[in-house]
């Protein structure tokens with residue numbers, strides 16, 4: 001039986017790029033997929049997945065439409081019987097230098113926060129009741145390595161203050177929701193990628209893009225593309241994340257480094273460091289509810305996690 005057989009995953013922004021790769025991988029692992037995007041290509045993705053025999057619900061709408069989000073979650077639950085996974089992937093990238101005209105800055109801020117942050121909050125709150133009913137689930141917020149100061153300190157793109165701010169805001173949603181839902185077996189993590197080969201990244205190298213001087217009308221040259229990560233590899237890492245069962249983490253994925261989960265961060269230590277830690281033990285940091293494996297499947301490249 002496929003690993004996610006009988007489970008249902010929602011992926012936002014699944015018309016192309018990472019979202020499409022997530023939907024394809026989740027379906028290949030046996031999950032029914034409910035996918036949405038503002039682009040009509042999401043319907044083509046849906047048709048392709050149906051042709052491969054997968055259970056699919058595909059909708060074209062703007063993720064800032066609360067009514068459409070509500071309908072997608074309700075219809076996915078009705079059609080497939082549950083909602084077990086949510087991948088908050090849809091996002092807007094835009095160059096927003098601090099010297100931009102005032103009106104553009106305000107418009108950019110509202111659009112970026114509505115799509116990159118508010119829609120994540122809306123979708124997450126919509127799926128949580130279904131996950132609680134099902135006895136658990138996984139929420140994955142798609143972030144960026146910009147939020148990981150460890151390797152990126154000081155090198156965040158200077159013209160992307162609003163995009164950066166929107167992704168940093170996801171840290172709050174990820175961390176607090178992970179804590180709130182841990183005892184209910186709902187895990188909340190973020191994948192924080194560096195450059196990955198998608199339309200969003202390629203557009204930077206095309207005419208009008210901020211890196212156009214490095215590319216052509218077709219996009220970045222092959223030697224630049226060679227340094228990008230493959231969306232399919234990030235999708236594989238997501239499955240590793242589900243099997244691992246950790247929660248509350250920003251998983252860093254840097255171009256040029258192995259694409260792997262790395263050791264778990266120690267929840268017990270992190271919680272004790274909190275001023276409001278009550279001393280109550282946290283439970284259910286182990287297996288996803290649907291896995292058949294007797295033990296968590298640790299990523300082979302990192303061996304056993306640190307003692308936790």
Ligand SMILES: NC(=O)c1ccc[n+]([C@@H]2O[C@H](COP(=O)([O-])OP(=O)(O)OC[C@H]3O[C@@H](n4cnc5c(N)ncnc54)[C@H](O)[C@@H]3O)[C@@H](O)[C@H]2O)c1
Nearest residue numbers: 013017018037038062063089090091144195196198199200
């Ligand atoms: N590609 C990279 O290098 C990279 C790096 C770090 C993080 N990310 C993140 O990965 C995720 C996927 O990005 P991608 O690179 O595949 O880009 P992409 O532009 O190819 O995909 C984003 C998708 O979201 C959709 N979308 C945007 N606004 C929407 C809206 N209002 N309603 C519904 N759908 C909407 C787009 O139509 C598109 O299909 C994003 O969250 C992005 O911030 C990408």
